[in-house]
Amino acid sequence: SQQGEEDPQALSIQEGENATMNCSYKTSINNLQWYRQNSGRGLVHLILIRSNEREKHSGRLRVTLDTSKKSSSLLITASRAADTASYFCATAPGNQGGKLIFGQGTELSVKP
Amino acid sequence: GAVVSQHPSWVICKSGTSVKIECRSLDFQATTMFWYRQFPKQSLMLMATSNEGSKATYEQGVEKDKFLINHASLTLSTLTVTSAHPEDSSFYICSARDLRRGDNQPQHFGDGTRLSIL
Numbered sequence: 001s002q003q004g005e006e007d008p009q010a011l012s013i014q015e016g017e018n019a020t021m022n023c024s025y026k027t028s029i030n031n032l033q034w035y036r037q038n039s040g041r042g043l044v045h046l047i048l049i050r051s052n053e054r055e056k057h058s059g060r061l062r063v064t065l066d067t068s069k070k071s072s073s074l075l076i077t078a079s080r081a082a083d084t085a086s087y088f089c090a091t092a093p094g095n096q097g098g099k100l101i102f103g104q105g106t107e108l109s110v111k112p
Numbered sequence: 113g114a115v116v117s118q119h120p121s122w123v124i125c126k127s128g129t130s131v132k133i134e135c136r137s138l139d140f141q142a143t144t145m146f147w148y149r150q151f152p153k154q155s156l157m158l159m160a161t162s163n164e165g166s167k168a169t170y171e172q173g174v175e176k177d178k179f180l181i182n183h184a185s186l187t188l189s190t191l192t193v194t195s196a197h198p199e200d201s202s203f204y205i206c207s208a209r210d211l212r213r214g215d216n217q218p219q220h221f222g223d224g225t226r227l228s229i230l
Contacts, residue, residue, distance in 0.1 A: 031216050042118070042205055042221035043156075050216050088155060092216075097169075098144055098209055100219060102156045 006089060006103040014111050019076040021106040023089030024069075030092045032065055033100065034074050037086045046074075046087075081112045114140045116208050118222025126230055127198060133191045133225045135206030142208035145189040146219065147181060150203040162189045196229045203227075 006023045013019055025032070031050045035043040047063045049056045049072070056063045062075040076083055086107050090100040115138040123131055135145055144163055148156040160170045160181050168181035178200075180192040189208075193200055203226055207219040 033218055035221075040203075040224070040226070042116075042223040043207070045218040045220070048216060048218050097161055097163075098215060098217075098219075099146060099158060099161055100207075101158070104155045107153075 006087075006106050008106060009104065010107045010109070012109040012111065013079055015079060015081055017079055017110075019079050019083070019108055019110070021074045021087055021089075021108070023072045023074070023103050025072075025089075025091045025101070025103075026070065027091075027093050029067075030094050032063075032072050033090045033092070034061075034063060034072075035088045035090060037088065037105075039085075043088065076108075079108075079110045081110050084108060084110045114208075114220040116142075116206065116220045116222045118206050118225055120225060121223060122226045122228075124228045124230065125196065128195055129229075131193045131196055131227060133193075133204055133206070133227075135189045135191070135208065135222050137187045137208045137220070140208075140210050140220075141186040141212075142189070143186065143210055143212060145183060145206055145208045147179070147189075147191050148205045148207070150205060150224075152203075156205060159191075193227065196227070198229045201227055201229045 033048045034046040037043045049065045060077045065072045086105045088105045089103040117136045119134045147159045150156050159174045160168045162168045162181045162183040164183045170176045183189040205224040207221045209219045
């Protein structure tokens with residue numbers, strides 16, 4: 001069963017604005033990962049943050065992890081129309097053979 | 113970066129047909145592959161975990177006789193939807209990873225297969 005919940009479910013912003021997506025989960029994890037999916041395509045890995053890390057950056061992406069609150073956030077700065085996609089968080093529970101449990105996703109629309 | 117190829121990308125067939133989907137890791141050895149199903153506007157639901165050389169582990173509620181998984185080599189896993197019916201129509205996505213590289217590694221996804229059963 002899905003254990004991740006994301007909010008908002010949909011987000012519409014103007015180009016140049018920042019976009020923040022949140023993810024909550026229920027069980028202990030080894031790591032949390034963020035993926036992007038363009039319509040009708042597979043998933044592209046964005047960032048992996050380990051359970052002992054609190055923040056991670058990659059280009060215009062910033063991910064935070066709060067294991068005490070079992071939550072994570074993904075910030076996309078200076079958004080572009082090409083960032084329009086669905087974004088999913090996924091948790092890797094401990095001792096589960098590497099499988100991922102996906103959140104419900106946030107559908108981001110960046111208007112030019 | 114690691115590449116996973118999934119084939120075919122689109123299948124339309126008649127009810128009762130069995131359909132095979134292939135998932136290949138092109139530049140790394142995938143000790144484990146995962147098969148997901150995704151309905152429109154929804155998240156990915158894990159169907160099964162496929163380990164090379166052993167039987168797949170199916171998630172609760174997934175019929176193993178309906179969705180046959182074979183992981184015969186370190187670069188290929190197949191999902192066969194047997195006697196497909198319209199309710200099996202969905203987007204199927206595979207992913208792969210090399211567990212020998214440790215737990216904290218991302219999964220690499222194929223581009224998915226859109227299955228439409230008439």
